[in-house]
């Protein structure tokens with residue numbers, strides 16, 4: 097199963113992907129996670145993209161496309177994958193079409209107010225990338241990762257300034273992909289406003305059809 101998860105930042109794509117990857121035995125490939133991992137390890141790529149991520153702008157297409165192309169060539173992605181956060185531009189979508197054939201593109205539909213609420217309460221474990229929400233999915237002990245015991249942090253780009261910019265970038269560059277994939281018969285809409293369990297049930301229905 098080759099899937100793309102599309103939708104605004106904070107819609108719950110990563111949360112649902114971490115359930116779906118187990119259910120469908122396919123890797124969850126998040127371009128945001130790949131960039132953050134490079135930043136943490138201070139690689140050349142990480143140094144190149146650090147300020148871009150902090151501002152909530154898009155990393156240039158050629159850099160992002162090359163990274164995804166390499167990742168999709170790894171053995172675990174041969175039979176299927178969930179691409180989360182890629183493509184984000186028409187040029188990326190065209191490049192992806194040259195790399196592989198998708199089964200479905202899942203569009204996570206959520207109003208802007210809820211998106212902002214989800215983003216502003218998001219907390220993550222820096223080393224594992226595990227995601228929590230201070231109200232909707234709190235850790236067992238406040239501010240501490242359930243499994244590693246490490247402190248949770250707020251992503252730099254989940255602060256107000258950057259969130260506003262990311263939502264504008266989404267509208268301008270990424271939202272046009274909804275029509276792009278709808279016109280190719282690949283798009284399925286999922287109402288992302290319910291609980292993670294409800295959203296996951298909808299996802300299963302949407303991709304089995």
Ligand code: ADP
Pocket residue numbers: 104105106110127128129131148149150152153154155156160180181182183184185188253262
């Ligand atoms: P969110 O989970 O909030 O949707 P991501 O983790 O997907 O955010 O992405 C974080 C940041 O990484 C983006 O704001 C952008 O700077 C960069 N990024 C991730 N994916 C892409 C992409 N496909 N093209 C360009 N930049 C990207």
Ligand code: ADP
Pocket residue numbers: 104105106107108109110111112214215217218219227228229230232233288289290291292293295
């Ligand atoms: P995305 O990957 O689309 O940026 P995330 O999966 O990181 O989104 O979710 C954003 C925030 O919203 C996180 O804090 C997460 O815990 C929370 N969240 C995700 N799905 C739901 C949901 N269905 N209901 C309430 N909160 C959610």
